Amino acid sequence: MENQKSSSSLKAVIAVLAVLLVGSLVYIFKMTSDADVVKTELKTTLTEKESVMKDLQELKSTYDAAIAENTSMSDELIQERDKVVNLMSDLSKSKGDVASMSKYKTQFIALQGNMKVLMAENEGLKKQNTTLTAQRDSTVVVLGETKKNVEALTGQNEELAKVVEKGSKLTVLNTRGSAFKLRSSGKQIETDKASRADALRVSFTIAENQIAQSGDKTYYVQVIDSKNNVVGDKKTETFGDNTLTYSFATNVKYENKTVTVSQDLKGKNFEKGNYFVNVFDKGELVSKTSFTLK
Structure with missing residues (x-):
């Protein structure tokens, strides 16, 4: 057992x-x-x-x-x-x-x-510099020959040089980008905080030019946020072989006098970081700036 x-x-x-x-x-x-x-x-x-x-x-x-x-x-x-x-x-x-x-x-x-x-943009600037250098060198040669051959026209040439120097092309300057908080009263307060911003404002100045052609001018403004997104309307326009995506277009009645342009882009949840503002005359970049939202 x-x-x-x-x-x-x-x-x-x-x-x-x-x-x-x-x-x-x-x-x-x-x-x-x-x-x-x-x-x-x-x-x-x-x-x-x-x-x-x-x-x-x-x-x-x-x-x-x-x-x-x-x-x-x-x-x-x-x-x-x-x-x-x-x-x-x-x-x-x-x-x-x-x-x-x-x-x-x-x-x-x-x-x-x-x-x-x-x-x-950098390549574009390099090409512009190359073109300007070539034009400058060509102008120096032409003026040198003219001075040698036609001394009697020196005074007229100086006046003509001043006119050519002014140029007929409009100059865009003082471009600025900023953000604003909109109060219920309608008052706008500038801010650098992305969380407080209700609108972005872009402003720029078209300089006086007496020999430029007056009339209606259209400028295309592109605002790019820190995520490389175009802010605003995001409309597109084609100029030759190039297509431009822009935030808004603004029409200006130019009468050969200095004029300031300002327009707001309303929105919310704006990204923090650097914003780039580019102003185009048709397909040509004529001014740019940047600003930062914290």
Whole structure:
């Protein structure tokens, strides 16, 4: 009888040990699989981190090359380059997890968009400078020959040079962008806080020009927020091969006198950061500025 009890107890112990062994094997297999998944995810995020860092380095190199050319846009280029450098610093300190990499990719895309706009403007300025230099050199040659051959016309040439210097092209200056809080009383209070802004205001001045053609003039104003989105109407106009997306168009009755233009863009939930304001005469950029909302 005792032998039967002993045999039953032994079988029970063996069964329990067998169950524990199977459970241990299943647990070890799961832990190994989970570790492999973690290693794979970590390797992927590290690769993405290296890729984004490489893209940011190329972006910085593009800005460095443009800044070295010392154009009138150098300050704006330096400001955007510093943003890239700061993002590179943040990225190098990050752990490279999936959530943070998604954030860095989004910020890189925004910076890349700003770079394309600034590079296009910079190239335009370089072409304008090249054209102006060629025109200046050509003018110097023509004036030199005229002076040699027609000394008697010196006085008339000086007067003519003054007229040509004035030019017939209108000059747009004092371009300014700002934000306003609208009170229930109708009073407008200027603010630099994005959360308080109810409207953006763009103003600019068209200078007096006595030899310019008077009449109705149309200017297209483009306001771009920190997310590289055009604020306002977002209408488009085609000029030759180029298409312009603008915030609003304003018509001005020009009578050869100085005139100031001001228009508001009402809205809400304005983005924080830098805003760029561009004023176009048809497809030509004639003035620009920027402002910041905190």
